[in-house]
Amino acid sequence: MTARDNDRSTNGEVAGPPPGGRVTVESAGRSPTDAAPVTKGDVSAGTVTAKADGCDVAVSVTGLRKRFGDGTAAVTAVDDVSFEIETGSIVGLLGPNGAGKTTLIKSILGMVLPDAGAVRIRGIDVYDRPREAYASVDAMLEGARNDYWRLTVRENLRYFATISGVDPDSVSDRHDRLLTQLGLEAKADVPVRELSRGMKQKVSLASVLAGGAAVVFLDEPTLGLDIESSRTLQRELRRLVEEEDLTVILSSHDMDVVETVCDRVLIMSDGAVVADDTVAALLDGTDRHRVQIASRDLDAAIVSRLEGRFDAIHVEPRDRGNLIEVTTDSDGLYELLDTLRAADVTLERVRTIEPDLEDVFVDLTTVERRGR
């Protein structure tokens, strides 16, 4: 069935988290922990099973639309978005600021009322049977309140398991494992308020996973974590996905995290999904080339001309001349070489660099590439 436009709020913002679900805050900081590089499939044995029940599609979104405001001031935040997310996968949600990611996630979670469209979680319509649909869902969203800082880390996990409807004793193995994997073992009996920001971030994630939710939404889960902590967290996510059929929808501005951990990526721009594919397919399909050129003939005037015409992401002065790195499509590549030839630039070094997810992202959205 479709979303209704009159049953929950006037502006579409619905108070509170979804029934059965919970929203936690992100925080940031640094924390030393054991870590190894994350690879898809790099997991060790697990003990507890999430509430997966053989449903192949964890989340299905059809024709979702959400507009804020009226008349000329109206903003279409989500514009006819449809997709399905397979059970036991990690899907990255990318998009520039204002692309509609938060509105989409909140619409799925029942925190924003869409104008049109249908959302099903594990086959259950969230508008028809919200309690049932959200019983297996949990979320860690930016800006919301998270764990109870007076409770210890373990008490938080037990508390959130309980409010998810799970007997905490029945998932104590899971809690032990989460504490170990996330480097929180030594802090298990410490009140959360005494922890560093990075540790708090990990407690938030552990709390989201504490009750055995089958579908979790994570907004910027690695923000502020040091590289080891981030990798540990990514590794634990992959383990839960591969061993326990957890489904993760992960929104992040960190392309490396998305490229490493996600099976599939949805890229949003101006409210619409402009790409929906595996990372490998997105990289294969891009007509984006990154080229580094160095020459003693690349003086300031030519560099400035190239910067005006191409997407220059890096300029580095050398003993003589400059090095410039640009991204461009195939046509631009020919034009770049023609420009250099016309300016009598002798190419001393030309290096092409494999495109990464950020190149694909820049290509498909209006975002400027960050300098390197």
Ligand SMILES: Nc1ncnc2c1ncn2[C@@H]1O[C@H](COP(=O)(O)OP(=O)(O)OP(=O)(O)O)[C@@H](O)[C@H]1O
């Ligand atoms: N409650 C609201 N009222 C009016 N406009 C809104 C509201 N919430 C979001 N918008 C607008 O909808 C559009 C999409 O916003 P949204 O927060 O969903 O984007 P986002 O991709 O999550 O951005 P960011 O990466 O900055 O968090 C933006 O233009 C935003 O200003």
